[in-house]
Amino acid sequence: MTGVLLDDAALDYAKGHGTGNDFVILPDPQGRLPLTPRLVAALCDRRRGIGADGVLRVVRAEAHPDAARYAGEAEWFMDYWNADGTHAEMCGNGVRVYTRYLVEAGLAAGGEMTVATRAGVVRTVVGPDEIATGLSKPRLYGQSVARVEARRYVGESVDVGNPHLVCRVADIPALAALDLSTSPEFSDADFPAGVNVEFSAPAVPLPGVDLHVRMRVYERGSGETLSCGSGACAVAAVALADAGLSTGRVAVDVPGGRLTIVLDEEACWLMGPAVIVATGTVDPGALDVRLPDVDSREAAA
Numbered sequence: 001m002t003g004v005l006l007d008d009a010a011l012d013y014a015k016g017h018g019t020g021n022d023f024v025i026l027p028d029p030q031g032r033l034p035l036t037p038r039l040v041a042a043l044c045d046r047r048r049g050i051g052a053d054g055v056l057r058v059v060r061a062e063a064h065p066d067a068a069r070y071a072g073e074a075e076w077f078m079d080y081w082n083a084d085g086t087h088a089e090m091c092g093n094g095v096r097v098y099t100r101y102l103v104e105a106g107l108a109a110g111g112e113m114t115v116a117t118r119a120g121v122v123r124t125v126v127g128p129d130e131i132a133t134g135l136s137k138p139r140l141y142g143q144s145v146a147r148v149e150a151r152r153y154v155g156e157s158v159d160v161g162n163p164h165l166v167c168r169v170a171d172i173p174a175l176a177a178l179d180l181s182t183s184p185e186f187s188d189a190d191f192p193a194g195v196n197v198e199f200s201a202p203a204v205p206l207p208g209v210d211l212h213v214r215m216r217v218y219e220r221g222s223g224e225t226l227s228c229g230s231g232a233c234a235v236a237a238v239a240l241a242d243a244g245l246s247t248g249r250v251a252v253d254v255p256g257g258r259l260t261i262v263l264d265e266e267a268c269w270l271m272g273p274a275v276i277v278a279t280g281t282v283d284p285g286a287l288d289v290r291l292p293d294v295d296s297r298e299a300a301a
């Protein structure tokens, strides 16, 4: 197998994260970069590449076929890829980190703006420390089951633009004890395109919020991550529904920090820190790795 992924041109990149959910950011305003699943997976490889949960390609909406229809509503499209080289419709932390990058790179002024995603156009607001992103209201649409180490968890199926299964766990020790080193089993019939599986436990009451929960997540296409913004929105919506509420403010503690979710009548606001930690160049020719998962997907395509 050849390891040549692109021609020899070095790629500019930035690295950023939101509560530990980390991304390689590739500026490509005109959409000229021949980004492939193999290149994405090689960049995200934590030993042989830069290492990340996913890739955010920064491309003008008008320059990308998946986003050209949004060009009148948003200048920029977040072309999101999971670490395994698959696309996802939405990435809440990704939008926040993407927004931080646009501002720091001088591509946007800050304040309030819109960003196009595969799940539609979202609003994003840059504050001094935190960035807030208005995702669509989570839609709870029935129950399904996840299994971890043969134990069965009945959870709520939630659509936040991307699919989630939110499973309740009795308490924080039980949450901490879960083995998420491999994917929880789930129903392919219920989630034919895969699912992000969240586990959530109640946490001590906090001032200033209606509810406080802790969560862990096994993300489709990325494995266990330190945070998942759309997952936190799904968890908050389920916690509020369990409390008999359809709106409210929820603190969601993830392994990488704290996200605050405000569910109002129209949107689900995801708030938390987002930082750019490095910029540099990467030599795609040096990303000469064997990627069996990507190879088998490409062979099947």
Ligand SMILES: N[C@@H](CCC[C@H](N)C(=O)O)C(=O)O
Binding pocket: 021, 082, 087, 088, 089, 090, 091, 092, 093, 094, 162, 163, 196, 219, 220, 221, 222, 225, 227, 228, 229, 230, 231
């Ligand atoms: N970490 C993200 C979600 C990324 C996409 C997800 N893995 C999927 O395949 O749907 C977030 O912050 O929302």
